[in-house]
Amino acid sequence: MKAVRFSRFGPAHDVAELVDVDEPGAPGPGEVLLEIERSSINPADLLQFEGRYGAVPPKLPVWAGGEAVGRVLEAGAGVTHLKAGDRVLALLAARGNWRPRTKAPAARLFALPEADVDQLAMLGVNPPTAWLMLHDFVALAPGDWVIQNAGNSGVGQAVIQFSKRLGWKTVSVVRREEQVAPLKALGADVVLVDGPDLAARVHAATGGAKPRLGIDAVAGDATRRLGRAMADGGTVVNYGMLSGDACALDPGDVVFRDVALRGFWLARWFATVPLEQQHALYRQLGTAIAEGALRVEVEQVYPLAQVKDALAHAARPGRGGKVLIAPNA
Ligand SMILES: NC(=O)c1ccc[n+]([C@@H]2O[C@H](COP(=O)([O-])OP(=O)(O)OC[C@H]3O[C@@H](n4cnc5c(N)ncnc54)[C@H](OP(=O)(O)O)[C@@H]3O)[C@@H](O)[C@H]2O)c1
Numbered sequence: 001m002k003a004v005r006f007s008r009f010g011p012a013h014d015v016a017e018l019v020d021v022d023e024p025g026a027p028g029p030g031e032v033l034l035e036i037e038r039s040s041i042n043p044a045d046l047l048q049f050e051g052r053y054g055a056v057p058p059k060l061p062v063w064a065g066g067e068a069v070g071r072v073l074e075a076g077a078g079v080t081h082l083k084a085g086d087r088v089l090a091l092l093a094a095r096g097n098w099r100p101r102t103k104a105p106a107a108r109l110f111a112l113p114e115a116d117v118d119q120l121a122m123l124g125v126n127p128p129t130a131w132l133m134l135h136d137f138v139a140l141a142p143g144d145w146v147i148q149n150a151g152n153s154g155v156g157q158a159v160i161q162f163s164k165r166l167g168w169k170t171v172s173v174v175r176r177e178e179q180v181a182p183l184k185a186l187g188a189d190v191v192l193v194d195g196p197d198l199a200a201r202v203h204a205a206t207g208g209a210k211p212r213l214g215i216d217a218v219a220g221d222a223t224r225r226l227g228r229a230m231a232d233g234g235t236v237v238n239y240g241m242l243s244g245d246a247c248a249l250d251p252g253d254v255v256f257r258d259v260a261l262r263g264f265w266l267a268r269w270f271a272t273v274p275l276e277q278q279h280a281l282y283r284q285l286g287t288a289i290a291e292g293a294l295r296v297e298v299e300q301v302y303p304l305a306q307v308k309d310a311l312a313h314a315a316r317p318g319r320g321g322k323v324l325i326a327p328n329a
Pocket of ligand 1: 042043044125126129150151152153154155156175176217218239240241242243244264265266267316317318319321322
């Protein structure tokens with residue numbers, strides 16, 4: 001079978017290699033053999049290929065693919081909570097998931113509810129990121145406003161849908177006018193195209209209300225524009241570096257209005273929160289997908305053989321949704 005890896009850093013579609021690897025074989029005690037059904041290509045994957053993800057670049061070569069959903073083909077000795085046919089989030093147990101089959105430690109996995117496989121392929125990273133940023137930084141009350149940029153991203157779509165259910169209002173900032181209508185249809189209260197006068201347009205649209213929580217995927221001057229729109233004492237949570245620039249805030253907003261900047265990284269949550277708590281959140285979010293309460297647009301699903309095309313597509317601006325890989329298609 002084939003698997004994807006990279007042996008040098010560079011643009012993902014350039015450096016990705018599809019190489020022959022051995023079949024994983026039968027699962028050992030405490031392991032499961034998984035068939036990977038779908039995997040989502042995230043901006044973090046693209047950054048990893050470029051050696052720009054995390055505090056230190058990984059040691060080469062790297063087997064690619066984190067977020068993925070798969071079915072258990074066989075459970076090894078001593079595995080009692082999973083059986084053949086169960087669907088699991090492969091991300092929780094192993095990386096290097098852009099391959100048809102893999103073995104994984106069963107203890108980190110749990111059975112997902114049955115739901116659309118494409119939607120489950122996007123459960124592992126963006127929905128918990130959206131949920132935790134909405135809950136862990138500012139205690140919001142019904143009717144409070146949240147502002148976010150990259151509003152049409154996978155995280156942004158989850159922020160809109162969760163906020164709607166929780167009774168919080170959203171301002172979603174995008175960089176393309178054609179994203180306004182789809183995000184409003186998804187439940188966004190206000191959608192604005194980014195620009196220098198963003199704060200004034202936010203306050204005009206909210207009737208003067210100012211967001212206490214800002215969610216920033218872009219960094220650079222985009223952080224500054226969110227900061228300008230925030231309530232006094234508000235918090236901007238940066239979780240992405242889409243612009244490639246350092247986060248900026250005006251000293252006037254920091255000093256005179258106490259606007260604060262915090263950071264969020266899901267990997268830190270994985271490292272610091274007990275596994276049962278992680279599974280509890282994933283069960284809740286998986287149920288939301290199964291019930292149709294959380295849905296994120298998909299633009300295209302590629303077979304593994306076309307991984308380079310898939311990576312080039314995922315890196316393109318102006319997509320209509322996520323790009324997925326189907327390693328067994
Ligand atoms: N910290 C964490 O733990 C964590 C977890 C999950 C995701 N993230 C980060 O969250 C961000 C969104 O991820 P995702 O998977 O939700 O994204 P996605 O669905 O793949 O969509 C990418 C989004 O980024 C926008 N974008 C790209 N470059 C931009 C730029 N220079 N300025 C403004 N917008 C830009 C795109 O806008 P167009 O549609 O206009 O091209 C699109 O809305 C990424 O930065 C990712 O690394 C972080």
